[in-house]
């Protein structure tokens with residue numbers, strides 16, 4: 211007669227409930243044999259596996275990951291564990307941001323007259339811990355439109371030589387990734403994002419573009435980049451980070467001597483439009499305030515030179531690149547104003563209202579006025595900043611893998 215432990219005995223010994231043990235059996239984590247009467251019977255090997263499963267679960271791995279690791283069917287356990295570590299690190303950083311901001315708010319000056327501490331905290335922390343632009347399908351569309359609209363302006367002259375390994379942290383849905391890879395047909399790319407949903411979308415986009423053989427999309431955090439790599443390229447990521455210099459230092463550490471970093475960021479302060487409108491400027495200000503509350507900086511473009519220098523990069527150059535939509539550029543009026551900039555600032559409507567920054571009427575009037583600048587007689591300008599920095603002195607051997615970039619010419 212077969213010997214072993216019943217599910218009840220193991221529940222008692224491990225502290226897991228019978229329900230959890232049954233669920234783990236159904237999900238293939240630990241699947242014991244059955245007695246002729248159909249009861250679960252855990253063999254000594256099942257008990258060993260159960261204890262290993264409990265250890266892996268305590269790390270926070272998902273049940274299917276635990277099952278694959280214990281079955282030996284995970285093709286790269288080290289990669290799974292590294293990706294998990296990156297996720298844990300990202301979570302810790304998010305929690306630290308929330309903790310620091312909460313401490314700051316609670317230690318700050320007394321709340322506005324008549325406001326209780328809970329209201330102050332709710333107002334100040336509306337956006338904390340979340341990514342200000344959100345992860346909705348409309349934001350993915352906006353990022354794709356932004357990349358397509360601005361490809362010539364932002365990517366012009368950015369090309370990496372054959373054989374170079376390029377890292378793109380904060381790749382989002384892969385909108386810039388496919389442009390970068392298409393413009394450097396002999397380079398290899400590693401694209402990184404901390405959000406699994408973005409990674410999945412970027413991977414699908416890379417595959418659809420037929421670039422999967424030389425573009426690897428991974429879950430990971432910019433503060434812990436894989437390396438060494440020859441070049442780094444960053445689009446619209448630093449604006450969201452509470453400590454951008456820390457991220458830049460980490461990226462510098464991932465670069466080989468002679469490597470370069472290319473950073474492209476916007477600056478809402480460098481927005482100009484006609485007809486001018488106080489309501490439209492107030493909408494932009496809502497986005498700036500919320501991004502600041504989330505730990506970011508919508509005006510980071512103007513800070514790129516000092517940030518790269520503080521992070522230890524050499525030979526820093528910065529090039530402002532302005533998109534100006536007017537009657538002679540109806541394509542830009544449509545893509546930049548209607549499909550890129552306005553949807554981005556309009557996307558903060560709910561949090562801006564929740565934070566008490568504006569009223570529905572004023573916000574909607576401001577969005578209408580922004581769209582008005584794309585109509586006949588209107589104009590709209592936005593300036594992006596493209597910075598390039600290098601690591602160490604370029605040697606003859608590394609020079610051959612340097613990117614072509616007009617800002618360095």
Ligand SMILES: C[S@@+](CC[C@H](N)C(=O)[O-])C[C@H]1O[C@@H](n2cnc3c(N)ncnc32)[C@H](O)[C@@H]1O
Nearest residue numbers: 353380381382385403404405408431432445446
């Ligand atoms: C504005 S999107 C830009 C995406 C892409 N670079 C583009 O221009 O289309 C910023 C992205 O950075 C990611 N991100 C934010 N913080 C990050 C971090 N610490 N490490 C890696 N990715 C991060 C977000 O998940 C988001 O997908």
